[in-house]
Amino acid sequence: MKYSYCPKCGGSLRLNENKELSKPLCSVCGFVFYQNPSVGVAMILIRNGKVLLGRKRGRYSGQWCVPCGYVEWGEDVYEAAKREMLEETGLRIELTSLYTVSSLYGEPYVGTEWYNPEQQSVMIWFLSKETGGELRAGDDIDQVGYFSYEELPRIAFPAHEIVIHKLLEEQLIS
Template sequence: MRYKFCPKCGGRLILNENRELSKPVCTSCGFIFYQNPTVGVMGILIRDGKVLLGKRRRGNFKGQWCFPGGHVEWDEDVYEAARREFVEETGLNINITAVYTVLSDYGSIHEQFRRLHNLEQQNAIIWFLVKEIDGKLVAGDDIEEVEFFSFSEVPILAFPTHEIVLKKLKDEHLIL
């Protein structure tokens, strides 16, 4: 249980064990605190067999690389979120051409890689294939450097899910 107090009234949360999946419930107002994974969106831009990655500027994974992307905001369309995150981090405006894959960054992924994405956060991530429209390639927001890599050139990646997608791109001959 990640939270102790009700976000609506400040009452104490307890776990309601009567339900199939136990969820925190407020002892004052009855509010059920749903704890669901959030939605992440990532863009895959390939140029001449190389894929665009960004180097993280801060946080626990500072200095490690990842695909450009981020979280979908409340009330934000997932495609719009992917375009917004991509231009914020890379300076490039993009069109989304296809959904490439969808992954959960918890559960079996953790067991398989034996390293954690983030215990405090669980995400369902949608990976989009994208095409450039315009803009100038320049790192922004939480990213300090952007660069295209072939598979063998890729530096240390921040997250297991990103490694899975990178390998899939290589296996399917989408990158060199």
């Protein structure tokens, strides 16, 4: 158990031994401390057989990924996807379909620099269509560009490599 005190009342947390998957429970106010993965969204935009990627600033500086981000508390998943795309690439999009979902935990992360059991997330991947705006890097992205599979730059995250490879196999990119 990673947390010792209740975030609501400061009481001691203990494990609820009656449940199969035990959640920390406050011994004072009864608050159940759920530890769930964060929800992320990634927006796939393809043009002429090439996928739009952004180059990261910060921790993964110089490495590239599909535009993505986290769903805020109280925010709709689809709105989060459109907001993140606009912030990172300057483009307004329509989400045309749900492409895949990946759990950013366990394989292929264990033993890599990406493995962080403290920060688990579920990534929802959308196929999208540009509806407006103007392509320019923003937020934690400092460069944007379209890439075919053979032109791919260094990709920041294994899940993105896997999904980009899936795009190739399904002939959505070339």
